[in-house]
Amino acid sequence: QVQLVQSGAEVKKPGASVKVSCKASGYTFTRYYIHWVRQAPGQGLEWMGIIDPSGGSPTYAQKFQVRVTMSRDTSTSTVYMEMSSLRSEDTAVYYCARSIAAAGSPDNWGQGTLVTVSS
Amino acid sequence: IVMTQTPLSLSVTPGQPASISCKSSQSLLHSDGETYLYWYLQKPGQPPQLLIYEVSNRFSGVPDRFSGSGSGTDFTLKISRVEAEDVGVYYCMQSIRLPYTFGQGTKLEIK
Secondary structure, three states: OOEEEEOOOEEEOOOOOEEEEEEEEOOOHHHOEEEEEEEOOOOOOEEEEEEOOOOOOOEEOHHHOOOEEEEEEOOOOEEEEEEOOOOHHHOEEEEEEEEOOOOOOOOEEOOOEEEEEOO | OOEEEEOOEEEEOOOOOEEEEEEEOOOOEOOOOOEOEEEEEEOOOOOOEEEEEOOOEEOOOOOOOEEEEEEOOEEEEEEOOOOHHHOEEEEEEEOOOOOOEEOOOEEEEEO
16 A cells, blocks of 8 residues: 655754655655645644656745755655754644645645754 | 635534635636646644545545535535544645645534
C-alpha cells in the first residue's frame, strides 16, 4: 500500500536549520509529485511548495523561497524539506503529500513531523 | 487566490444534512476544462484526507453521502446524513494558481 513515512519530531533553537524527510513506498516514486504543507498549532493548512521526484527544480510559495530547500534521493525514494533561519513562528506540523500531477490533489499524506522552535 | 469558507463551524445532529460553502477570489476553471477545487477532511490528530477532487469526484473509498458541486468561484460540499465519524475540520483547496491555497477550515461537531 502507498505510504509516506516522515522523520521524527524535532526541537530547534531560533536561527537553526531543520531537515525533514519523507520516504515513499508502495508506488513508483518518480511518477508522483510531492507537496509540503504545514500547520501551526491550532491553525489551518499552508502550502509550502512542490517537487517532482523525476527531476526539475522545485517550486516554492514565495513566502518560503528564501529559507526552504526541497530535494530528493531517488535511490531511497525519499524527499527532503530543509528550512533555515528558523523562528518561533515556524513551529508547526510539516506534512508531505503526493499528487499524480503538479496541479493535482494531494491524495496520500505522511503522518506529519512536528518541528518546535524554542529558545 | 483567497479561499473563503462558511460557516467556520457547525454542529449537526446525526442523520441530518450538512453543507459547507467555499468561495474563491478568482475562477478555478482552467483553460484545459478542469476546475482545480478539492475538499479535505482532517480528523483530530490525523493528516488531511482527500474527499473530493475537481469539484465533484469522490476519492476512492469516500462514502457516497459526501458530494461536491459548484463552478467558477462558488463551491459546496454536502453531507447527506452526518455520522459521528465525520467530525473534524473540512478544508477546500485550489491548485489552479501558485501558491496553492486552502480555506480557513470548517469545524464539524456532532450535537
